[in-house]
Amino acid sequence: MIESKYMPLDGATSVAQAMRQIDPDVVAAYPITPQTEVVQNFSQYVADGLVHTEFVPVESEHAAMSACIGASAAGARVMTATSANGLALMWEMLYIASGMRLPIVLSVVNRALSSPLNIHCDHSDSMGARDSGWLQLYAETGQEAYDNTIQAIRIAENPGLRVPVMSCQDGFITGHGVERVGLLPDDAVRAFIGSYDPPITLLDVEHPVTMGAWDFTDYYFEHKRQQTEAINNAMPTIEAVRAEYAELSGRPQPTLDMYGMDDADYVIVVLSSTAGTSRAVARELNAKGKKVGVLKPRVFRPFPAKQIVGALQGRKAVAVLDRAISFGAHQGMGPLFGDITSALYNEGVNGLQIVDYIYGLGGRDTIPAHIESVYADLEKINAAGDGGRKVRYLGLREP
Amino acid sequence: MSNVVRNAEYEAPRLDRPWTEANPGGVVKEPGNSVTYITGTWRTMRPVRDTEQCTQCLICWIMCPDAAIIVEDGKVVAFDYDHCKGCGICADQCPVNVRTPHSLTGQMGKVIQMVPETESHGE
Numbered sequence: 352m353i354e355s356k357y358m359p360l361d362g363a364t365s366v367a368q369a370m371r372q373i374d375p376d377v378v379a380a381y382p383i384t385p386q387t388e389v390v391q392n393f394s395q396y397v398a399d400g401l402v403h404t405e406f407v408p409v410e411s412e413h414a415a416m417s418a419c420i421g422a423s424a425a426g427a428r429v430m431t432a433t434s435a436n437g438l439a440l441m442w443e444m445l446y447i448a449s450g451m452r453l454p455i456v457l458s459v460v461n462r463a464l465s466s467p468l469n470i471h472c473d474h475s476d477s478m479g480a481r482d483s484g485w486l487q488l489y490a491e492t493g494q495e496a497y498d499n500t501i502q503a504i505r506i507a508e509n510p511g512l513r514v515p516v517m518s519c520q521d522g523f524i525t526g527h528g529v530e531r532v533g534l535l536p537d538d539a540v541r542a543f544i545g546s547y548d549p550p551i552t553l554l555d556v557e558h559p560v561t562m563g564a565w566d567f568t569d570y571y572f573e574h575k576r577q578q579t580e581a582i583n584n585a586m587p588t589i590e591a592v593r594a595e596y597a598e599l600s601g602r603p604q605p606t607l608d609m610y611g612m613d614d615a616d617y618v619i620v621v622l623s624s625t626a627g628t629s630r631a632v633a634r635e636l637n638a639k640g641k642k643v644g645v646l647k648p649r650v651f652r653p654f655p656a657k658q659i660v661g662a663l664q665g666r667k668a669v670a671v672l673d674r675a676i677s678f679g680a681h682q683g684m685g686p687l688f689g690d691i692t693s694a695l696y697n698e699g700v701n702g703l704q705i706v707d708y709i710y711g712l713g714g715r716d717t718i719p720a721h722i723e724s725v726y727a728d729l730e731k732i733n734a735a736g737d738g739g740r741k742v743r744y745l746g747l748r749e750p
Numbered sequence: 751m752s753n754v755v756r757n758a759e760y761e762a763p764r765l766d767r768p769w770t771e772a773n774p775g776g777v778v779k780e781p782g783n784s785v786t787y788i789t790g791t792w793r794t795m796r797p798v799r800d801t802e803q804c805t806q807c808l809i810c811w812i813m814c815p816d817a818a819i820i821v822e823d824g825k826v827v828a829f830d831y832d833h834c835k836g837c838g839i840c841a842d843q844c845p846v847n848v849r850t851p852h853s854l855t856g857q858m859g860k861v862i863q864m865v866p867e868t869e870s871h872g873e
Binding site: 450451452453513551558559560561562563564566569570571572573574576577578580581 | 765767768769770772774775776777778779781
C-alpha cells in the first residue's frame with residue numbers, strides 16, 4: 352500500500368487532479384455547470400506545464416466527443432468531461448465512440464436535463480446514456496470520484512475490453528462539496544495506469560487501417576454482438592482493476608458497497624451521494640436495534656445483476672432509490688429499479704417486496720428524515736404483505 | 751458483367767464467418783478492399799455507350815462518383831458494372847449527341863444512355 356496525501360478538495364477538482372496525474376495525451380472539452388471545475392482546473396494544469404496534454408477547447412460537446420474519437424482512433428489516451436445538456440449534445444458521438452471500441456474516459460458530473468432549466472443534481476443525464484455502450488461507474492464522494500477516474504483508464508484500455516467508460520459523480524453535492532480526499536503520489540498513479548499501447552491506430556503507417564467505415568446489413572449485427580459480448584464479460588476485468596487499486600491505495604473498492612447488510616431485513620439500494628445520507632440513518636437505526644442496511648452499487652454498466660440479486664434475496668423489504676425517471680416505463684419507474692426487478696425475475700427470485708422511490712430530481716435535497724420514512728415504509732410494507740404502489744416519490748410536495 | 755480487373759490481393763468480404771471472427775469496432779485492415787465489395791447489384795438503370803460515336807472526351811470518367819468508367823491508354827473501354835450503381839451522372843453529363851440512332855438502344859440522344867437493368871442491349 353502507498354500512502355495517499357489527504358487534502359480538502361471538491362469532487363470536480365479531485366477528478367481534475369486525477370486527470371493531471373493520468374496526464375492524458377488529448378483532452379477535448381467544453382465547459383458546462385457543474386462540470387466546469389474539472390475542465391477549468393485541468394486547463395490550468397495545461398497552461399502551467401504540469402501535463403503534456405494537447406488540450407482542445409472545442410466549440411461544443413458534440414465537437415468535444417468528436418475530437419476525442421479522432422484522437423483515440425489515432426492512438427492517444429483521451430479524456431473529457433461534461434454534464435447534463437452537454438452529455439445530451441454528445442449523444443450521437445457516444446455511440447460512435449463505443450461502437451468503434453475506443454477507450455475514452457468521460458467524467459460526468461451529474462446534473463438534471465432541461466427542460467425546465469435546472470443546473471442541480473439528478474441522474475437523468477447519464478441514465479439516459481445507459482444503453483450507449485459505455486461502462487458507468489458512480490461515486491458517492493470526491494474520493495470515490497478520484498479513485499474511479501484512475502481505475503476507469505485501466506478498465507477502458509484493457510485489451511480484451513476496449514470500451515469507453517463514464518465516471519459519474521453528483522453535481523454540486525460532491526462536485527462542489529469540499530471533502531477530505533486522498534491523492535496517491537503522481538508516480539504511483541502513472542505506474543498503476545501504465546503506458547497506453549493500442550493494438551490498432553490510424554497513425555500506424557506500417558499497418559494502414561480504416562476506422563468508422565460503412566458497415567452494411569451483412570456485418571453491423573456481428574459487430575454489435577461482439578460489443579455486447581465484451582461488455583457482458585467486463586465484470587472480471589473491472590473487479591481485477593478495483594482489487595489492484597484497493598491494494599495500492601488501501602481504500603476498499605467493492606463493486607457493491609454494503610452497510611449493515613449482514614443481517615438487514617430492510618434495505619435501501621441507492622447510487623452516489625445519497626448512499627452517505629442513507630448510511631448515516633441506517634447507523635442510527637442499527638443503534639436502536641433496527642435491522643436495516645444500505646446497498647450502493649459503484650458499477651452500473653455492466654449491471655452487476657447476480658451480485659445485487661444475491662445481496663437482496665431473502666430480505667423482508669427493499670427500497671430502490673432512483674434519481675431519474677424512465678419516462679413511460681411501467682408506472683414511470685426509475686432505471687435502477689427497472690434493472691433490479693428485471694434481474695430478480697431473470698435470476699428466478701419471486702415474491703421479494705420491493706418498491707421504487709424517485710428522489711432528488713433537479714437537486715431536491717434528500718435529508719435523513721426522508722430516508723427514515725423509507726425504512727418506516729418498508730416495515731409497513733412487510734407487515735401488510737403488500738407493496739401497494741410500486742413507484743413512489745420522496746421529498747415531493749404531495750397534494 | 752464487364753471484364754473488370756480486380757485487386758487480386760484481397761478476397762471479397764466473407765459472409766460465412768461468425769461474429770466472433772469479425773474485426774472489433776468494424777476496423778478495416780485491408781486498405782482499398784472496397785473494390786471487392788460489389789455494389790453493382792444495387793443498380794436498376796444501366797448506362798450503355800455507343801462506342802462508334804463516342805468522341806473520347808472522358809467527361810464521363812471525370813464525373814463518375816464511383817470510378818466505374820474504365821479507361822485504358824487514354825480511352826474509355828468499358829463500364830465497371832461491378833461497381834456502377836446506375837446513378838446516371840455519366841449519361842447526364844455526356845456532351846455528345848449521336849448523329850445516327852444509338853448503336854445499342856436505337857434511340858437518338860446522347861452517346862451514353864440509361865436503359866433498364868432488366869433489358870438486354872447486347873453490350
